[in-house]
Amino acid sequence: MARMLASVTGLDEAQIALRGGADIIDLKDPADGALGALSPEIVHEVVNAVGGRTPVSAVCGNLPMDAAAVRRAAETYAATGADFIKIGFLPEVDARSAVEAVADLSGRVKLVAVLFADLDPHLDLLPVLAANNFHAVMLDTARKGSGGLLRHFGPDRVAAFVGRAREAGLKVGLAGALEAPDIPRLLPFEPDFLGFRTALCAGGRSGAISEEAVRRIRSLIPKEGQVNGSAQADLRLLARGYTPGGDEASRSTDRIFVHDFVLPVEIGAYSFERGRTQKVRFDVDADVMRVTDNPQDMGDVVSYDLIMDGIRTIVARGHLDLVETLAEQIASHLLAVPRIVRVTVRVEKLEVAPGRVGVEIVRSRSARTGS
Numbered sequence: 113m114a115r116m117l118a119s120v121t122g123l124d125e126a127q128i129a130l131r132g133g134a135d136i137i138d139l140k141d142p143a144d145g146a147l148g149a150l151s152p153e154i155v156h157e158v159v160n161a162v163g164g165r166t167p168v169s170a171v172c173g174n175l176p177m178d179a180a181a182v183r184r185a186a187e188t189y190a191a192t193g194a195d196f197i198k199i200g201f202l203p204e205v206d207a208r209s210a211v212e213a214v215a216d217l218s219g220r221v222k223l224v225a226v227l228f229a230d231l232d233p234h235l236d237l238l239p240v241l242a243a244n245n246f247h248a249v250m251l252d253t254a255r256k257g258s259g260g261l262l263r264h265f266g267p268d269r270v271a272a273f274v275g276r277a278r279e280a281g282l283k284v285g286l287a288g289a290l291e292a293p294d295i296p297r298l299l300p301f302e303p304d305f306l307g308f309r310t311a312l313c314a315g316g317r318s319g320a321i322s323e324e325a326v327r328r329i330r331s332l333i334p335k336e337g338q339v340n341g342s343a344q345a346d347l348r349l350l351a352r353g354y355t356p357g358g359d360e361a362s363r364s365t366d367r368i369f370v371h372d373f374v375l376p377v378e379i380g381a382y383s384f385e386r387g388r389t390q391k392v393r394f395d396v397d398a399d400v401m402r403v404t405d406n407p408q409d410m411g412d413v414v415s416y417d418l419i420m421d422g423i424r425t426i427v428a429r430g431h432l433d434l435v436e437t438l439a440e441q442i443a444s445h446l447l448a449v450p451r452i453v454r455v456t457v458r459v460e461k462l463e464v465a466p467g468r469v470g471v472e473i474v475r476s477r478s479a480r481t482g483s
């Protein structure tokens with residue numbers, strides 16, 4: 113279940129974040145880049161004031177990839193009483209010795225590595241982190257003015273990152289100028305936490321955070337007992353008379369769609385279709401249970417981004433022989449979103465004939481579950 117990490121600059125903001133419902137208080141100086149550190153005294157003060165109500169994490173600073181410097185900073189912040197310390201690892205040098213230099217601190221504090229999506233991170237570091245007792249890895253962005261996480265790492269790369277981190281046995285955090293529409297797109301990857309600063313501030317990440325913004329972001333992340341980004345919606349659906357296993361398709365639905373979505377895809381049963389891509393067009397319509405006639409925020413809707421992200425992620429897995437297989441995988445992926453009750457998926461190869469060839473399938477939840 114994803115938790116919400118809120119980056120704050122000290123005690124006042126920590127209290128605002130707690131009132132807004134943040135699950136992890138993260139201490140950093142946003143005016144000093146992605147990993148600007150606050151003084152150990154401030155961290156200690158916040159740890160005492162939070163008094164165990166939520167975990168507290170502290171950023172160790174913008175460190176050179178030098179084992180001794182990383183060790184010194186990590187020891188300093190481990191001594192503050194923070195539950196987690198976050199250490200950034202840059203890709204330009206081999207970070208292995210810096211990772212090894214802090215391994216034995218894991219008995220005192222949970223170690224969290226931060227890698228940067230916009231700096232071409234070395235994913236080979238993931239097993240090294242796990243072997244050196246790191247608890248978690250967080251994918252963030254270094255250049256905060258350069259767009260959010262998904263701009264640098266498409267959903268297919270995020271899926272690969274999360275998969276490799278989990279395989280190594282690490283918990284996973286995702287961050288990087290995340291905004292409200294990113295949340296339903298990232299929840300399907302089942303991160304352990306999502307990190308925010310910019311979205312919580314009025315006037316950029318160096319501005320002050322607002323309780324209302326914290327609350328709004330928190331409301332988009334399901335809590336324990338809720339499922340995969342959908343349970344909040346499920347509660348609203350229940351309030352409107354939808355019942356699990358009921359005749360969902362006959363209830364009020366809206367249709368979201370992605371049409372004329374063309375991607376290069378490795379597909380085809382012929383040998384000449386292997387080892388290369390060809391253009392494939394996707395047209396997908398999804399019937400979505402309506403929770404309100406007055407949609408105001410991302411919690412009220414199912415985003416069409418989920419359709420595009422799903423297609424990209426499936427296509428990135430590699431070669432498939434049949435358009436039918438691809439269409440079925442897309443349909444299954446979308447019907448895993450509980451609010452989607454019916455999908456029409458059309459997959460067309462654009463380059464194998466003078467015209468277009470392909471398949472269209474219609475699949476619904478009730479037909480699958482028998483409900």
Ligand SMILES: O=C[C@H](O)COP(=O)(O)O
Binds near residue numbers: 308
């Ligand atoms: O650790 C998480 C970051 O503080 C997120 O900051 P951001 O939303 O400004 O990228």
